[in-house]
Amino acid sequence: MTPAIETVTLSRSFGGVHAVDGASLRVPPGQRRAIIGPNGAGKTTLFNCLTGVLRPTTGRILLFGDDVTRMPEYRRARLGVGRTYQISNVFLGLTVLENVVLAIHGTRPRKWMIHRAVDRLSDTHAQALGELERVGLVHRRAVVVRALSYGERRQLELALAMASRPRVLLLDEPTAGLAPAERQRVSELIATIPRAVTVILIEHDMSVVMGLADEVTVLHRGKVILDGPPEAIQGNAQVREVYLGRR
């Protein structure tokens, strides 16, 4: 089967630093793939290459078999690449509902509509409420995002990514900085994402990884050093070495 995402010897360097260094991975459709690795392993750079924020120095990126290596970010989004950010990137000055409406319109021509008021578009409104219902923020819809708690912003982050109806969803440390209860909640939310969506997540919390991932990729110094089911990764000596820093 054609992989949802495939990278072929992907590299990205900043000056002399090889943040991603010849990484090849294949993620089949519907899979939950976790990417782990110590700080500076190149995880976020890899995400930025996959979404189109950064152009790879060398190598190729295939989305459902199509070469998207040089495609700009907004076009990849329209082809179904969704993402969340390690540090919440939401529209702070707008209301929760407006945030989700922007996410819904992003992949549609309606974003250019000028002759009708946003709040009169009943279908968009209904869909936005549905997305908020799913993450449990529906009662906060009229609140300006700046007034939301950190945990709520993480939930909204997820709602934005889901509202654009992605085929491939990239989650960059979705539970970072959350209290254990909130962590559990976000983890459950991710588990409810339909299997039609391929999910790739960067995560440090091994209990989250164990609960969600079908397969784990270990990244170290920009290279894929191991690929396998979570149980195999957990007991692996090499992985422990990478994390504990003995070499």
Add this chain to the structure above:
Amino acid sequence: MRCSAWALAALVALMLPTVLDTFWTSLLIQILVFGLFALSADLLIGHVGLLPMGHAAFFAVGAYATAILEVRHGQGFALSVAGGLVAATLLALVFGLAVRTGDVYFILLTLALGNVVWGAAMRWTSFTGGENGVSNVPPPVIAGFRFERLDDYYYLVLATIVACAVGYRMLVRSPFGLTLRGIRESESRMRALGYRVEAHKLAAFMLSGALAGLAGILYIYWNRFVSPAAAGFLVSAEAVLMVILGGSGTVLGPFLGAAVIIVIRSYGSAYFVAWWMTAMGLVFIATVLWAPHGLLGVAERFRRGRRMEIAGGRLASEETRP
């Protein structure tokens, strides 16, 4: 309540020229014209989050193009106005393609481009008339009616402004308007959601330029004369000041700011011509320090004073919910 307030405002606006002398009617026209100009700048300031410091370029190009078509080519009202609008919009397209930056670079580049237009108005004498400008612009003629009297022209301006304000309000409340505010809040997130940010910014820039051009056209038919001063930095800076003073991100704010500044200028310049710039600077500092949301923001604070407390209580109780 709201409806009757608007009806009253409409009645007052229609009655005003009959009770005012020409000095005040003239002032009213200026307020409406420069209010529209400030409103055009506020599409960028209050929605896209960009600060244009050379917006007089579009105002002046609209005015010059219309004046030249009328005076030198003897064209009628419709064609001259269309020419002015096209010229201002095309200039906005060219500038918009050049200005693909944000923040301080946007401010500096628009400042520089504004000066380019001013320089052209000043030095390209064969086309713009240089320092003498273009004079003797005839009054507008629509369907055989000459808007010769000031009162008649006031109604033409009022109708145009009302149409623009209604259209503008529709635009900022539409999905397109929300898109602009999304760009203001986070460009990177907009890209990740599938927005081609540059295209939306360019569209907003062109719309803003066209509106500024329209203000310039309304200006030329009132003033009957345009000189390089219309393209000057002061005109650009005043538009920004009007927006900040009145309340950015609103429809009424820019007009309110225009009213305050134009009235003060008309009265003040008689007494302190030399100090006019200083007075403007002080007004600007006072606004930024004590009324960052402008006069409308102050009014809102007074009006909402009690309601905010109640709303705050409701939010707090929501917070405690499990």
